[in-house]
Amino acid sequence: MSVVSVAGLPAVARPRLTRLVVAIAMTLASGVLAAQEVRTDQVPPPQDTPYVGTVTLHVDASDTAQGIFRVHETIPVKPGALTLLYPQWIPGDHSPTGPIAMLAGLKLSGNGKSLIWKRDKYNVYAFHLDVPAGVSSIDADFQYLSGRSDDFEITDRMMDMEWSKVSLYPAGYFSRDITFAPSVTLAHGWQLGVALETASQSGDTITFKPVTFNNLVDSPIYAGQYFKRVDLNPGGDAPVHLDIVADAPKYLEITPEQLKVHRALVTQAVKLFGSHHYDHYDFLFSLSDQMGGNGTEHHQSSEDGLGADYFTAWSDNAPERDLLAHEYTHSWNGKFRRPADLWTPNFNVPMGDSLLWVYEGQTQYWGFVLTARAGIWTPQQFFDALAMVAANYDRNREGFQWRTLEDTTNDPTAARRSGLPYRSWQMSEDYYSGGQMMWLEVDAKLRALTHDHKSLDDFAQAFFGVDNGSYVTKTYTFDDVVAALNTVAPYDWAAFLHAHVDTLNPPLQNGLAATGWKLVYTDKESDYEKQYNSRPEPSRHLYNFAWSIGLTMNDKSQVNDVRWDGPAFKAGVSTGATLVAVNGKDYSTDVLKEAITAAKDDQTPVQLLLKYQGGFRTVAVDYHGGLQYPHLVRVEGTPDYLSQIIAARK
Ligand SMILES: [Zn+2]
Numbered sequence: 001m002s003v004v005s006v007a008g009l010p011a012v013a014r015p016r017l018t019r020l021v022v023a024i025a026m027t028l029a030s031g032v033l034a035a036q037e038v039r040t041d042q043v044p045p046p047q048d049t050p051y052v053g054t055v056t057l058h059v060d061a062s063d064t065a066q067g068i069f070r071v072h073e074t075i076p077v078k079p080g081a082l083t084l085l086y087p088q089w090i091p092g093d094h095s096p097t098g099p100i101a102m103l104a105g106l107k108l109s110g111n112g113k114s115l116i117w118k119r120d121k122y123n124v125y126a127f128h129l130d131v132p133a134g135v136s137s138i139d140a141d142f143q144y145l146s147g148r149s150d151d152f153e154i155t156d157r158m159m160d161m162e163w164s165k166v167s168l169y170p171a172g173y174f175s176r177d178i179t180f181a182p183s184v185t186l187a188h189g190w191q192l193g194v195a196l197e198t199a200s201q202s203g204d205t206i207t208f209k210p211v212t213f214n215n216l217v218d219s220p221i222y223a224g225q226y227f228k229r230v231d232l233n234p235g236g237d238a239p240v241h242l243d244i245v246a247d248a249p250k251y252l253e254i255t256p257e258q259l260k261v262h263r264a265l266v267t268q269a270v271k272l273f274g275s276h277h278y279d280h281y282d283f284l285f286s287l288s289d290q291m292g293g294n295g296t297e298h299h300q301s302s303e304d305g306l307g308a309d310y311f312t313a314w315s316d317n318a319p320e321r322d323l324l325a326h327e328y329t330h331s332w333n334g335k336f337r338r339p340a341d342l343w344t345p346n347f348n349v350p351m352g353d354s355l356l357w358v359y360e361g362q363t364q365y366w367g368f369v370l371t372a373r374a375g376i377w378t379p380q381q382f383f384d385a386l387a388m389v390a391a392n393y394d395r396n397r398e399g400f401q402w403r404t405l406e407d408t409t410n411d412p413t414a415a416r417r418s419g420l421p422y423r424s425w426q427m428s429e430d431y432y433s434g435g436q437m438m439w440l441e442v443d444a445k446l447r448a449l450t451h452d453h454k455s456l457d458d459f460a461q462a463f464f465g466v467d468n469g470s471y472v473t474k475t476y477t478f479d480d481v482v483a484a485l486n487t488v489a490p491y492d493w494a495a496f497l498h499a500h501v502d503t504l505n506p507p508l509q510n511g512l513a514a515t516g517w518k519l520v521y522t523d524k525e526s527d528y529e530k531q532y533n534s535r536p537e538p539s540r541h542l543y544n545f546a547w548s549i550g551l552t553m554n555d556k557s558q559v560n561d562v563r564w565d566g567p568a569f570k571a572g573v574s575t576g577a578t579l580v581a582v583n584g585k586d587y588s589t590d591v592l593k594e595a596i597t598a599a600k601d602d603q604t605p606v607q608l609l610l611k612y613q614g615g616f617r618t619v620a621v622d623y624h625g626g627l628q629y630p631h632l633v634r635v636e637g638t639p640d641y642l643s644q645i646i647a648a649r650k
Contacts, residue, residue, distance in 0.1 A: 001296055002323055039122055040122065043085070043348070046171070049174075049177060050177050055181070055213075057072075060072075061221075062186060067154050068146075070141075071167070075137060076137045078131065081130060083126050083171035084127045085171045086127075087167070087348065088100070089349065090347065092334075094413075103145075106141070110137070110139070116129065117129045125348055153291070155288065155291055157225045157290075158224030158226075158291055160303060161220060162296075163216045163220065167213075169213055169347075174345040180213050182211070183205060183206060183207040183208065185204055185205045192223035193227070193229065193285075194221045194301070195218075195280070196216075218298045219300070222303070223245065224246070227244065233263070236266070240266045242285055245286050246287040246288065251312055252311075253311060255311070262374070265324060265374040272373075274468075275461075275469070276331070279471075281331065282301040283301070283304055284303050285304045286304070286306070289307055293305045296327070298331075304323055304327055318527075323367075325370040333366070336464065337475075338474070339354070339355035341353075342355065343473060353413065354406060354409055356409040356412075357406065358481060361432060364436040373647070382646050385528055388630055390512055392433065394509060396547065396563055399564070400427070403427055404502055404506070405506055408429055421575045421576070422562065434508055435501075439511075441508075442485070445514065449489040452639075463481070481497070514641070516638040517632045517635060529630075545592070545596070547630060549623045550569060551568040553589065556578075557587055558578050559578075559579060568608075573619060574610075578611040582606065584607065597627060605621055
């Protein structure tokens with residue numbers, strides 16, 4: 001996946017559960033739980049053995065008006081007990097996010113007679129039934145009801161369909177041992193991008209060649225009325241395409257310069273890794289102000305969702321532009337090479353996320369670097385983007401006083417990208433950007449240890465670049481990472497990594513100095529940061545005062561986040577409060593900026609009038625450091641590794 005935002009997640013009030021919690025507590029206190037009762041589900045564990053036959057799956061995905069996906073499956077079976085599973089642990093999400101509540105209308109039948117199913121007592125994703133004698137296949141019909149208020153998966157112009165949401169599969173088998181013959185019916189006249197191979201097409205119904213359930217779940221469909229397929233690797237040995245669906249035809253226009261830098265992304269990635277792990281690769285790219293944003297990795301494709309004007313407002317959207325490089329890197333880092341505890345035999349076995357600081361952290365690192373090497377970012381845009389990341393680890397991650405970087409790998413499961421009232425203290429998935437800062441230091445250290453002969457590029461080739469052409473997942477452990485680093489340059493890498501990922505208050509700022517640069521703050525935002533603050537959701541119109549008085553504001557005049565123990569926090573400002581007035585004047589971002597600047601000179605506190613929960617309150621923020629926005633500057637007399645890192649490979 002891609003990281004949600006550099007500055008922080010939007011603050012969304014969580015439901016108040018006080019009464020529910022009290023009720024549960026009373027139940028437990030007065031209840032009697034038999035000591036011998038073991039609360040486990042009755043789902044057969046997966047075995048690595050071929051399934052009895054091919055499951056046929058058809059999805060009618062043509063309902064653009066009501067967003068209902070209608071599913072029909074025919075599943076070969078043997079008489080006796082059978083358990084069907086709805087995928088729960090979703091690759092790329094790293095968490096149990098399968099939307100089971102959106103499955104509805106489930107009907108099972110055999111030989112035309114309906115069969116009774118019963119959900120597992122302790123596993124809401126499992127459906128049990130008894131297959132009668134004489135029944136060799138069962139039919140399953142159900143609907144997947146896509147969201148109708150936001151994060152749309154289908155509009156009247158385009159669709160993103162993930163097979164994990166529209167399929168049930170038999171329990172008891174590795175998902176790679178179950179073969180599916182999938183087909184889909186699209187809205188009339190729509191075209192599609194997908195990594196699957198087409199077997200036949202009849203009207204708007206496309207039948208694909210049979211694949212394992214693993215590959216099916218790994219091969220989502222993007223389809224739309226306005227579609228364009230762009231060759232990003234002409235003459236290369238493995239085709240790479242940009243399959244674009246857009247809100248309107250005008251958003252499909254690509255300038256020659258834009259085409260050139262997106263093609264350079266492919267050549268730079270292949271030069272970096274020295275390999276590829278796909279027969280062909282498709283960026284499934286939605287440009288829409290209606291569809292939900294997305295960034296989900298697959299072996300031979302990726303789901304990439306950005307605003308409609310990605311190409312047409314190119315000069316305003318630099319902060320969006322590392323998405324494609326990030327998801328493409330995952331074909332090597334995450335899909336082909338995967339942490340052993342994250343690999344699972346099917347989609348209903350829990351994942352272990354402990355090495356996401358490699359899977360996502362180093363992908364975040366290469367996402368930035370490849371975006372710059374390809375020319376999708378200018379060097380200055382790269383420096384300004386990195387400055388914002390570095391600033392968060394300089395003064396906006398107080399949570400490292402109680403959590404380690406590795407502990408944040410639990411966030412996909414624990415927090416699931418929900419709103420957080422105190423982001424800097426709770427932290428959220430910091431293995432992405434904190435990991436990126438650590439890998440920057442590793443890159444600099446490899447260069448210094450080898451007197452500029454080796455770098456993290458050599459690690460990438462040795463670790464991710466092996467077995468060219470293979471897309472059979474190859475797992476690794478912490479010790480494998482250490483061993484691969486040692487082949488590039490011997491060092492106590494185990495101690496180094498532990499000090500960064502497994503220790504409180506890790507030294508995530510070291511990489512900047514080691515690459516010849518340092519972080520400074522001025523009272524002026526970089527052009528990149530100005531664009532960042534106006535980029536599409538989730539951070540549209542987010543005004544960032546995190547590094548000065550310690551808060552961010554949303555475009556509804558509400559406090560989006562308050563930095564823990566920062567000046568605004570100490571004054572008593574709460575996330576979610578509406579800022580009504582600053583020093584007696586109507587609030588606007590300019591008025592707040594002027595007040596922060598004035599407080600630097602006159603040494604009087606900034607007075608904030610807040611409205612929250614129906615009451616008004618004035619607080620005095622005792623802060624006199626002026627506006628603070630991050631930038632990187634060179635440390636003269638030291639090697640400029642950072643410029644070398646982002647230079648295009650010849
Ligand atoms: Zn990712």
